Amino acid sequence: MAARVDLDGRPIKPMTICMIGAGGFIGSHLCEKLMFETSHTVIGVDVYNDKILHLLEPAEKEDCAWFGRIQFHRMNIKHDSRLEALIKMSDLVINLAAICTPADYNTRPLDTIYSNFIDALPVVKYCGQYSKRLIHFSTCEVYGKTVGSFLPKDHPLREEAEFYVLNEEETPCIFGSIQKQRWSYACAKQLIERLIYAEGAENGLKFSIVRPFNWIGPRMDFIPGIDGPSEGVPRVLACFSNNLLRGEPLKLVDGGESQRTFIYIKDAIEAVTLMIENPDRANGHIFNVGNPNNEVTVRQLADMMTEVYSKVSGRKTLDVPTVDVSSQEFYGEGYDDSDKRIPDMTLINKQLGWDPKTSLFDLLESTLTYQHKTYAEAVKRDMAKPTAT
Numbered sequence: 001m002a003a004r005v006d007l008d009g010r011p012i013k014p015m016t017i018c019m020i021g022a023g024g025f026i027g028s029h030l031c032e033k034l035m036f037e038t039s040h041t042v043i044g045v046d047v048y049n050d051k052i053l054h055l056l057e058p059a060e061k062e063d064c065a066w067f068g069r070i071q072f073h074r075m076n077i078k079h080d081s082r083l084e085a086l087i088k089m090s091d092l093v094i095n096l097a098a099i100c101t102p103a104d105y106n107t108r109p110l111d112t113i114y115s116n117f118i119d120a121l122p123v124v125k126y127c128g129q130y131s132k133r134l135i136h137f138s139t140c141e142v143y144g145k146t147v148g149s150f151l152p153k154d155h156p157l158r159e160e161a162e163f164y165v166l167n168e169e170e171t172p173c174i175f176g177s178i179q180k181q182r183w184s185y186a187c188a189k190q191l192i193e194r195l196i197y198a199e200g201a202e203n204g205l206k207f208s209i210v211r212p213f214n215w216i217g218p219r220m221d222f223i224p225g226i227d228g229p230s231e232g233v234p235r236v237l238a239c240f241s242n243n244l245l246r247g248e249p250l251k252l253v254d255g256g257e258s259q260r261t262f263i264y265i266k267d268a269i270e271a272v273t274l275m276i277e278n279p280d281r282a283n284g285h286i287f288n289v290g291n292p293n294n295e296v297t298v299r300q301l302a303d304m305m306t307e308v309y310s311k312v313s314g315r316k317t318l319d320v321p322t323v324d325v326s327s328q329e330f331y332g333e334g335y336d337d338s339d340k341r342i343p344d345m346t347l348i349n350k351q352l353g354w355d356p357k358t359s360l361f362d363l364l365e366s367t368l369t370y371q372h373k374t375y376a377e378a379v380k381r382d383m384a385k386p387t388a389t
Helices: 025-037 050-056 082-088 109-116 118-129 181-203 236-246 265-277 298-313 327-331 346-352 360-384
Strands: 016-020 041-046 070-074 092-095 133-137 207-212 250-253 259-261 285-289 295-297 322-325
Touching: 016 025, 016 082, 025 041, 025 050, 025 070, 025 265, 041 082, 050 070, 082 118, 092 118, 109 118, 109 181, 118 133, 118 181, 133 181, 133 265, 181 207, 207 265, 236 250, 236 298, 236 360, 250 298, 250 327, 259 298, 265 285, 265 346, 285 346, 295 298, 298 322, 298 360, 322 327
Parallel strands: 016 041, 016 092, 041 070, 092 133, 133 207, 207 285, 250 322
Antiparallel strands: 259 295
8 A cells, every 4th residue: 555644745654543433334435445445554443343244354364455454342431340441552542432313312311421421431530541632522502592492483693603504613512491401412522522531631642532523424324124123213314225125205304494414424434434443633522523515404315315225226206205304203302403514614724634525416426326125125015014913
């Protein structure tokens, strides 16, 4: 592999990376990037490894390009003493572990808080104790509701960017009431961010915090009843994919009026790689990673996915492709939501020279092509099973 240099022209030295959550959606794509395009070694930690088996099995063969550079340790970081030793032998720790499906936030708030705050405490502790650099994955949900959402709908200030564009260093975090337990996730993520930032300020911890804005692509979440529980409710991309695969109307929560920006996983992984390999530019910063050019309402996303899936599958669209459902019916008591999530990209562009490239239509075409090839036959077989009476 040709010698690679960082953004300042210095050779990039191979490092050992302890990746907690390596078997998930983001972790699997990041592992691919590191194996295919760098010389770094990955110590993968997770409870599942299905999404990285295509990397682990070849890595044991001497003719593999990434022979010996990735290993996997099946563990739950809540209660496994091996974690300390793995962090101690690494140069960098990347923490991706989290409960991050909105359906769980108000129905499993205790698990959500423990997973996203309590379980992350040992990771921060060991990184500080052994002077290991940490890249911690947070969420754009820490911003909560926009300031603009509290203004009257016809107020002229609602059009001013400062009232809805989310900036890492200036935007306040505005959550709903305690009874709205959907904010348990955002609150836990904000608290671990504050702890990491405090460790940096008081004890010199080298860190970067990533705030993802709706990263989507192949291997995201699961299809209920196929590679996940039948009663499971994944995030919006997989929910809509499941409906399309089954020929069902897409369910729009509260009319699908919430606005979101979506970014292709491959673009986002480029940003993370820049953080990994440019510590002098990335340390001490919180980075939005999203694509403000790909903003749509959830209803518009449903319409686009319906159109794209018809193209990649050859299936006709339904006469009634969407149906409205209430948030209480879909998510349960205690659900709440933010209105808009548009990232300010000034900081990451200044520090790392990064901008997203893939349009929403292109990323949906790539993703839904994968969904159809991977799941269409399995869903067909599942639907053909006799129903219990």
